[in-house]
Amino acid sequence: MSFDIGSSATNTAGPIGGGTGPIGGAANFDEEEPLLDELGIHPDQIWKKTKSILNPFRVNPTFHKDSDLSGPIFLYLSFCLFQLLAGKIQFGVILGWIVVSSIFLYIVFNMLAGRNGNLDLHTCTSVVGYCLLPVVILSAVSLFVPQNGAIRFGVAGVFVIWATRACTNLMVAVADGGEEHRGLIAFYPQIKKRE
Structure with a gap:
């Protein structure tokens, strides 16, 4: 069982890491609709x-x-x-x-x-x-x-x-x-x- 720490440290995919992974780039909340509208209130x-x-x-x-x-x-x-x-x-x-x-x-x-x-x-x-x-x-x-x-x-x-x-x-x-x-x-x- 090997843990390759070097490869996981360079992978910054996803919205939290800020990279460009399968989820997308950096989180952009300007395009989101307001929470009350999303809930139907x-x-x-x-x-x-x-x-x-x-x-x-x-x-x-x-x-x-x-x-x-x-x-x-x-x-x-x-x-x-x-x-x-x-x-x-x-x-x-x-x-x-x-x-x-x-x-x-x-x-x-x-x-x-x-x-x-x-x-x-x-x-x-x-x-x-x-x-x-x-x-x-x-x-x-x-x-x-x-x-x-x-x-x-x-x-x-x-x-x-x-x-x-x-x-x-x-x-x-x-x-x-x-x-x-x-x-x-x-x-x-x-x-x-x-x-």
Whole structure:
């Protein structure tokens, strides 16, 4: 067994050694795309979708045609953080309800739409996740509102109606033929939010 140290010291192939080996020349990171784009996270798109939900009277559905899950995951983690600050550890419960709501809306809407159903589970999860924004704001506001009284229930009712309206408008706009099922789409999230 021989170790030829002289030959290995002169071989500087690869990007680390800076030679011209089978991998290529010196590493050039100027031609690489940014890491967030490579991961599929677009902060400007997330911000546009979030801003469209912030207006409770006119949600812009054109931003939500391209579905992503990075924004809903951020909103989910924010909601869990505010619940944790309130002294409630509910990470699994919140994630479970998001998953169950998305799957149920997907199944029911596609069953009602029949062959015209074009709503996929990814889009449904994205819409439900972004419409979680009013509930996230409610959980942040509830940290500073007194725990008992009618004020808390009144504020909660406004935010639940806001989230339901945004979700219903987006589901109807994103899915073709959803206008005739608007009442059913609005009814199901109300049941889930009350539980």
